[in-house]
Amino acid sequence: xxxxxxxxxxxxxxxxxxxxxxxxxxxxxxxxxxxxxxxxxxxxxxxxxxxxxxxxxxxxxxxxxxxxxxxxxxxxxxxxxxxxxxxxxxxxxxxxxxxxxxxxxxxxxxxxxxxxxxxxxxxxxxxxxxxxxxxxxxxxxxxxxxxxxxxxxxxxxxxxxxxxxxxxxxxxxxxxxxxxxxxxxxxxxxxxxxxxxxxxxxxxxxxxxxxxxxxxxxxxxxxxxxxxxxxxxxxxxxxxxxxxxxxxxxxxxxxxxxxxxxxxxxxxxxxxxxxxxxxxxxxxxxxxxxxxxxxxxxxxxxxxxxxxxxxxxxxxxxxxxxxxxxxxxxxxxxxxxxxxxxxxxxxxxxxxxxxxxxxxxxxxxxxxxxxxxxxxxxxxxxxxxxxxxxxxxxxxxxxxxxxxxxxxxxxxxxxxxxxxxxxxxxxxxxxxxxxxxxxxxxxxxxxxxxxxxxxxxxxxxxxxxxxxxxxxxxxxxxxxxxxxxxxxxxxxxxxxxxxxxxxxxxxxxxxxxxxxxxxxxxx
Numbered sequence: 001x002x003x004x005x006x007x008x009x010x011x012x013x014x015x016x017x018x019x020x021x022x023x024x025x026x027x028x029x030x031x032x033x034x035x036x037x038x039x040x041x042x043x044x045x046x047x048x049x050x051x052x053x054x055x056x057x058x059x060x061x062x063x064x065x066x067x068x069x070x071x072x073x074x075x076x077x078x079x080x081x082x083x084x085x086x087x088x089x090x091x092x093x094x095x096x097x098x099x100x101x102x103x104x105x106x107x108x109x110x111x112x113x114x115x116x117x118x119x120x121x122x123x124x125x126x127x128x129x130x131x132x133x134x135x136x137x138x139x140x141x142x143x144x145x146x147x148x149x150x151x152x153x154x155x156x157x158x159x160x161x162x163x164x165x166x167x168x169x170x171x172x173x174x175x176x177x178x179x180x181x182x183x184x185x186x187x188x189x190x191x192x193x194x195x196x197x198x199x200x201x202x203x204x205x206x207x208x209x210x211x212x213x214x215x216x217x218x219x220x221x222x223x224x225x226x227x228x229x230x231x232x233x234x235x236x237x238x239x240x241x242x243x244x245x246x247x248x249x250x251x252x253x254x255x256x257x258x259x260x261x262x263x264x265x266x267x268x269x270x271x272x273x274x275x276x277x278x279x280x281x282x283x284x285x286x287x288x289x290x291x292x293x294x295x296x297x298x299x300x301x302x303x304x305x306x307x308x309x310x311x312x313x314x315x316x317x318x319x320x321x322x323x324x325x326x327x328x329x330x331x332x333x334x335x336x337x338x339x340x341x342x343x344x345x346x347x348x349x350x351x352x353x354x355x356x357x358x359x360x361x362x363x364x365x366x367x368x369x370x371x372x373x374x375x376x377x378x379x380x381x382x383x384x385x386x387x388x389x390x391x392x393x394x395x396x397x398x399x400x401x402x403x404x405x406x407x408x409x410x411x412x413x414x415x416x417x418x419x420x421x422x423x424x425x426x427x428x429x430x431x432x433x434x435x436x437x438x439x440x441x442x443x444x445x446x447x448x449x450x451x452x453x454x455x456x457x458x459x460x461x462x463x464x465x466x467x468x469x470x471x472x473x474x475x476x477x478x479x480x481x482x483x484x485x486x487x488x489x490x491x492x493x494x495x496x497x498x499x500x501x502x503x504x505x506x507x508x509x510x511x512x513x514x515x516x517x518x519x520x521x522x523x
Contacts, residue, residue, distance in 0.1 A: 045232070046230075046231070046232065046520065047232045047233070047234050048230050048232065048233045048234070048254050048255070048503075048515065048518075049234050049236070049252060049253050049254050049255075050233060050234070050235050050236075050253065050254065050255050050256070051235070051236050051237065051238040051244055051247065051248075051253050051256055051257075052068045052071060052072075052235060052237055052257060053068070053237065053238065053239055053244070053257070053259075054066065054068045054237055054239070054400070055211050055212040055237050056068070056069060056072055056209075056211040056212075056215055056235070056237070057069045057211070057401070058193040058194070058211075059072075059073070059076070059193055059194075059195075059197050059206065059209065060192055060193030061073045061076075061077045061178035061180065062131075062134055062135045062138050062140075062141050062177070062178070062180075063138065063140075063193050066400065067281070067420060067511075070512060071512060071513060072215070072235065073178060074202070074509075074512050074513070074514055075202055075203065075204040075217055075233070075514070075515050075516070076197075076200040076202045076204055076205065076206060076217070077178035077179065077180065077200040077201070077202050078093045078094050078178060078179060078200070078201050078202050079093055079094065079174060079175040079176070079177055079178055079179065080093060080094050080095040080098075080109050080128070080159075080174055080175070080177075080179070081093055081095060081098075081171070081174065081175050082175050083172070083175050083423060084508050084509065085508065085509045085510060085511055085512065086507065086508055086509075086510070087508075088331075088423055090171065090172075090175070092112070093112075094111060094112055094115055094123065094128070094179055094201060095109040095110060095111055095112065095159075096110055096111075096112045097109075097110045098110065098171075100171075103166065104163075104166035104167070104168075104463075104465070105162065105163045105164075105165065105166055106160060106161070106162055106163070107160070107161040107163070107170065107171070108154075108158065108159070108160050108161075109128070109158070109159045109160075109161075110157060110158060111123070111124075111125050111128065111156075111157040111158065111159060112157075112224065113157055114224055115201050115224050116201065116222045116223075116224070117181045117184065117198065117199055117200065117201055118198040118199065118200055118201070118205035118220055119181065119183075119184060119198040119199065120222070121181065121183065123179065123181070123201055124153075124156045124157075125153035125154070125155065125156050125157055125158055125159045126153050126156075126182065127179060127180070127181055127182050128151070128153070128159045128179050129151045129152065129153050129159060130180075130182035130185075131177065131178070131179045131180050131182075132145065132148070132151045132161075132177060133151055134180075134185070135177045136148060136151075140430075141176070141177055143429065143430025143431075143433075143436045144173040144174075144176050144177065144430065145173065145177070146429070146433070146435060146436070147163045147164055147165055147167035147170060147462065148161055148162075148163060148164075148170070149162045149163060149164040150162040165459065165462075165463060166462065166463045166464075166465075167462045167463075168424075168426075168461075168462050168463070168464060168465045168470065169333075169424045169426035169429075169462050170462075172333075172423045172424050172426070173424075173426065178200070179201065180197075180199045180200065181198075181199030181200075183199070184197060184198060184199030185199060194209075194211075195209060196208070196209050201223075201224075202220070202223075202516075203219065203220055203223045203225070203227075203228045203515070203516040204217035204218065204219060204220060204228065204233060204515065204516075205217065205218060205220050212237065213236070213237070214234065214235065214236050215234075215235050216232065216233065216234045216235070217232070217233040217234075217235075218231065218232055218233075219231045219232070223516075225516075228515065228516045229518070229519040229520065230515060230518055230519065230520065233515060239372070241259045241261060241262065244256060244258065244259075244262075245258070245262050245265075245266065248266070248272075248498060249266075249269070249271075251500075254499060254500045254502065254503060255497070255498075255499040255500070255503065255505075255513075256497070256498055256499070257495060257496070257497055258496050258497070258498050259496075260317045260318045260320055260494065260496055261318065262496075262498075263276065263318065263320065263496045264318075266496075266498045267496070267498065269498075271500070271501060272498045272499060272500060272501065273498070273499050273500075273501060273503070273505070274496065274497065274498045274499075275496075275497045275507055275510060276320060276494060276495075276496050276497075277494065277495045277496075277497065277507075277510040277511065278321070278322055278329075278492060278493075278494050279420060279492070279493045279494060279495050279511050280329055280332070280420050280421055280492075280511065281418050281419065281420035281492070281493040282324050282327055282328070282329065282418060282419055282420075282489050282491070282492050282493070283312075283316070283324075283374065283375065283378055283416065283417070283418045283489070283490050283491050283492075283493060284324075284327065284416075284417060284418070284419070284487050284488055284489045284490060285303075285307065285378075285382060285414060285415070285416055285487075285488045285490060286407065286412070286414065286415040286416075286417055286441055286442055286486065286487050286488075287300050287303060287414055287485060287486050287487070287488070288410060288412055288413055288414070288415075288442075288486075289447070289448075289484065289485075289486050290410070290443075290447070291365060291412075291413050292364065292365060292413070293357075293358055293362050293363075293364045293365075294364060294365070294413060294414070296356045296357050296358065297485065298352045298353070298355040298356035298357075299352070299353065299356040299357070299358055299364070299391075300485035300486070301348075301349075301352040301485055302349045302350070302352040302353035302356065302389060302391070303349075303364075303386065303391070303485070303488075304342035304349075304485050304488055305342060305343075305344065305345045305346070305348040305349035305352065306344070306346065306349040306385045306386055306388060306389050306391075307342070307344060307382065307385055307488065307490060308344045308381065308385050309323040309324070309343065309344065309490050309491060310323060310344075311381050311385075312377075312378050312381045312382070312490050312491055313491050315377050315378070315380065315381045316374045316377040316378050316381070316491060317374060317491065317493065317494050320494045320496070321491045321492055321493055321494045322491065322492040322494075323490070323491055323492075324489040324490060324491050324492045325341040325343070325489065326339075326341070326478060326489060327419070327428055327478065327481075327487070327489050328421060328425045328427065328428060328474075329492055332421065332423055332424055332425060332427070333423060333424045333425065333467060333470065334424055334425035334426070334461060334467070334470040334471050334473075334474040335425050335471070335474070336425075336471065336474055336475040336478045336479075338475065339475050339478055339479045339482070340478070340479045340482040340483065341482070342482070342485075342488060344385075346388065346389070349389050350389055353389055353390065353391075358391075360390060361389065361390020361391050361392070362390075362391065362392070363391075363392045363393065364386070364391050364392070364393050364413060364414070365393060365394075365413030365414065366393060366394045366395065366396040366412075366413050366414070367379045367382060367383060367393050367394070367395050367396065367413070367414045367415070367416060368396045368398060368403060368406060368407070368412045368413070368414065368415045368416070369395065369396070369397060369398070369403065369415070369416040370397075370398060370399070370400040370403045371397035371398060371399060372397075373400070374418075374493065375403075375416040375417065375418065376395070376397060376416075378416045378490065378491075379395050379416045380395065382414070382416065383395060393413075393414065403415075403417075404417075407441055408441070410443050415441075417441055418493065419431060419441070420493075420511070425461065425470075425474045426461065426462060429458055432444065432454075432458075432481065432487070433455060433458050434451055434454075434455055435455070441487065442484075442486045442487050444484070444486075449480075449483075449484045450480065453480065454477060454480050454481065457473055457474075457476060457477040457480070458477065460473050461473040461474050461477065495510070495511060497510065501521070502520055502521055502522070503518060503519070503520065503521065504518065504519050504520075504521055505517070505518050506518075
């Protein structure tokens with residue numbers, strides 16, 4: 001029925017958006033004219049149409065840090081080694097092999113010969129050095145590289161990383177750093193990240209960039225692993241759930257990371273393939289223990305026991321997610337599976353409130369969250385949970401950019417946030433470690449808690465390679481973090497995907513899709 005109704009529209013959803021694009025063409029960065037190789041089959045004009053729910057923040061892979069940006073960057077840029085999300089296996093990309101010194105402080109990568117940037121120039125070891133040094137100087141990516149003392153190029157195809165201490169997580173963290181062309185970055189200067197850029201080595205290159213309306217990619221014919229089967233990709237951000245669903249059902253989209261509210265209807269539609277993926281993203285409630293009543297330890301414990309994770313799961317993701325007791329899902333290296341946890345117990349919540357300086361309840365400020373997001377739904381349930389024990393609060397809805405900026409600046413009372421990590425408990429270092437300036441969510445430094453001991457445990461956890469030993473260290477660390485009652489995991493997120501029957505999509509990388517692995521069924 002929905003398809004029949006769509007035929008009555010004279011102008012489709014995507015068409016309206018495209019008209020808007022044309023009207024805004026004065027803001028365009030234009031088509032590529034800088035020498036990237038076109039797809040070899042010029043007659044193949046079939047376009048893969050994709051929508052994501054947010055604008056593209058930046059094409060600087062070191063400058064921003066949103067899931068949706070990363071989805072796009074994965075098509076354009078590459079790390080030394082990537083990672084198969086399903087198996088956890090590291091996969092050679094720009095580097096074809098690496099060695100580790102006996103003391104664990106020197107990593108030597110052998111760079112693949114013949115890797116070309118989209119501008120036609122060959123990638124050299126100096127570009128790798130430039131990329132990592134640049135990342136080390138920026139707030140967000142530097143948090144993954146705190147152990148790196150020096151990066152050097154021995155020759156054009158050899159890069160050596162010297163660490164200031166053994167770091168068992170370095171080999172995983174490196175895949176979060178994309179390599180870019182030094183020449184292209186320096187040529188664009190301050191404009192890098194805002195315009196078409198031909199300094200990546202991925203299977204696709206940018207041809208059009210209008211970050212709030214449309215961006216397009218084309219297959220890179222000189223890609224060292226072979227030209228992609230899908231030649232053209234177009235992204236259009238659609239923030240309205242109904243509009244996105246209509247666009248998918250009408251055939252205007254080929255793939256859609258749908259909202260959970262659409263899952264039941266679309267997964268039952270025989271015209272689509274679908275996959276429901278429990279992600280590595282954990283939503284948590286942050287309590288700023290430096291602010292007003294939240295300084296009271298007993299009051300924070302009352303909050304911890306008042307939170308209804310089951311109700312949050314139902315309200316936020318239709319019950320499709322997974323209630324979380326730990327910050328890091330159990331499949332990751334070093335993740336605790338036992339220790340201090342908090343689950344709903346209203347009697348305990350009231351007991352701790354009675355022990356606090358606010359036994360009759362009080363206003364505890366605002367709950368900050370990203371407007372229109374899963375976090376906003378969590379905030380609404382949290383507000384109701386707190387009301388049950390006499391704690392009142394308002395909800396402060398912000399756009400995602402300001403939300404994250406406020407959290408990093410510690411300008412919040414209560415915040416609903418999420419963290420998606422890859423492969424290792426170390427993924428939480430940059431939000432909790434005291435030296436991770438600019439990235440932390442909870443600032444322990446100079447607090448009443450034993451932050452120095454927590455830092456020691458962070459450092460101890462990456463200094464050993466034995467998995468059981470690392471897990472024991474991180475379990476102790478996790479318990480200390482939970483004792484502060486400042487960051488409380490609530491649910492593990494889910495990402496539903498739906499795509500046309502015309503596509504074959506292997507689920508090797510369900511969270512960060514790699515379109516290079518996809519194909520049209522008639523090819």
